[in-house]
Amino acid sequence: MEEVKEVKLYGTWASTYCAMVEIALKIKGVPYEYVEEDLQNKSEVLLSLNPVHKKVPVLVVDGKPIAESLVILEYIEEKWKKGPPLFPEDDPYKRAMVRFWADFFYQKMVPCSYAIMRTAGEEQEKATEEFIEHLNTVENGIKKDFPKSEGPFINGDSPGLLDLIIGSSASGYRVLAAIAGKELLEEERMPVLYTCVSSFAKLPVAEDVLPPYEKLLPRVLAWREKALAAAQS
């Protein structure tokens, strides 16, 4: 394989998607340069690297850009095979289940979390109940599909793709809970997810990257104010 000369990650500090990618690079031991983007004033470079979605994260490897966090994570796994594996290596069925639950996170949980952040009253209560239901679905699904997981992570004793995806929202679940006024990720009711998220957040590679709750909360509250005002106008 050709040797990689330059890896650049365009991101923004409050983004779960960017955190997943940055932590994956750290897990794999890939040296990279991080470029912080201001999403209110996107750089021309970002717009040229991701002209389709105009979003972060974008990973640029020797000048070639890759967008969309899940696509990037799979690329990282394939490109840097020598680092710790992000997918179960022994079983195509397990790899399919990793992809299934990753897709569930993106298709079901993310839209629901946005609904909690930008609504109030009954609408927000409904979104909150739906989010808790999704967490329970993932908890039960993970127990069924990865029953012999040893260690705190869904992937075993080291974090894999699902741990990255679910664990990178560690502060995000707390922020959502604060906004919804209701506990979401409860240790007693969801021990597998709770252990995955709390163990992930304590990893040195994650601690360096994940936004602290105290910094994330005001950012999300400001975004929420704007979204609520826009909905009323």
Ligand SMILES: N[C@@H](CCC(=O)N[C@@H](CS)C(=O)NCC(=O)O)C(=O)O
């Ligand atoms: N599906 C994309 C979502 C990325 C995304 O939503 N990024 C946000 C930051 S969290 C963004 O760049 N927003 C800018 C915009 O919407 O204009 C992924 O998985 O990478």
